[in-house]
């Protein structure tokens with residue numbers, strides 16, 4: 001997940017990835033030294049004009065056909081235009097709302113299968129794409145451009161995970177801007193437009209980084225339900241970690257749902273996605289019998305979004321809440337689906 005390879009750095013980032021939201025990066029000295037050396041390289045690179053791809057890959061891409069995703073807000077919004085300029089979304093909620101998010105892709109080995117499985121479940125998620133993977137410099141990146149466009153065509157939300165997946169707090173202002181704007185240029189070439197949602201790599205933030213991200217109109221979305229999938233090699237381990245994190249969030253913060261983070265750069269994460277969905281439906285069958293609130297998998301961050309208005313760039317959105325009528329309406333729909341599925345289970 002991270003370019004920083006020191007042992008201490010990794011441990012810190014692992015903790016960040018599991019807890020998501022509330023933390024900012026605290027890099028210990030050895031990691032920081034390494035990373036500052038990298039940041040210097042990035043600064044040097046950032047002063048060069050940004051060239052994306054080779055000359056032969058700059059031909060215009062065919063017109064992108066966009067779907068009408070069935071989102072909570074009721075409008076097609078593949079690039080999250082409705083989510084411009086919001087408070088930072090930490091992902092917590094007392095409701096059993098679940099939003100899936102996938103970072104670091106697209107990946108030609110694993111993303112296509114994930115897309116098929118999402119379709120099979122009728123789930124839309126948010127894909128935080130690392131833009132450099134779409135630079136079109138070689139066959140792999142050109143295939144990844146096609147996959148990225150497929151993600152959009154199938155109704156998922158496209159979001160930025162910066163250009164090169166650098167830890168933003170370790171870069172100076174110019175280099176942070178180069179990461180944000182450089183990604184926009186890639187997205188504009190691939191999709192004909194830019195996204196409005198951003199997840200800083202590793203969830204690493206600072207007040208300064210928050211301001212620089214907000215400056216470009218983005219809403220930062222973090223997560224509260226990490227699964228440590230970049231640390232393990234089996235879907236079973238991912239699911240076990242996810243269950244533990246899920247339990248802990250409920251015990252400590254009263255959160256019964258939120259934003260799940262997986263990485264579509266691993267085969268085991270794609271399998272874990274399917275197992276987590278199955279587990280949510282298994283739980284729904286129990287909750288249905290108990291007459292309790294069911295897990296409701298939402299298609300976009302609308303319920304987590306809160307406009308920032310005059311609040312500072314570091315302000316966090318409140319935990320997602322559902323107006324009573326909407327809760328009743330959505331729960332009725334999930335119950336009908338559960339009644340159908342639970343008979344089959």
Ligand SMILES: [Zn+2]
Nearest residue numbers: 103104201202
């Ligand atoms: Zn990442």
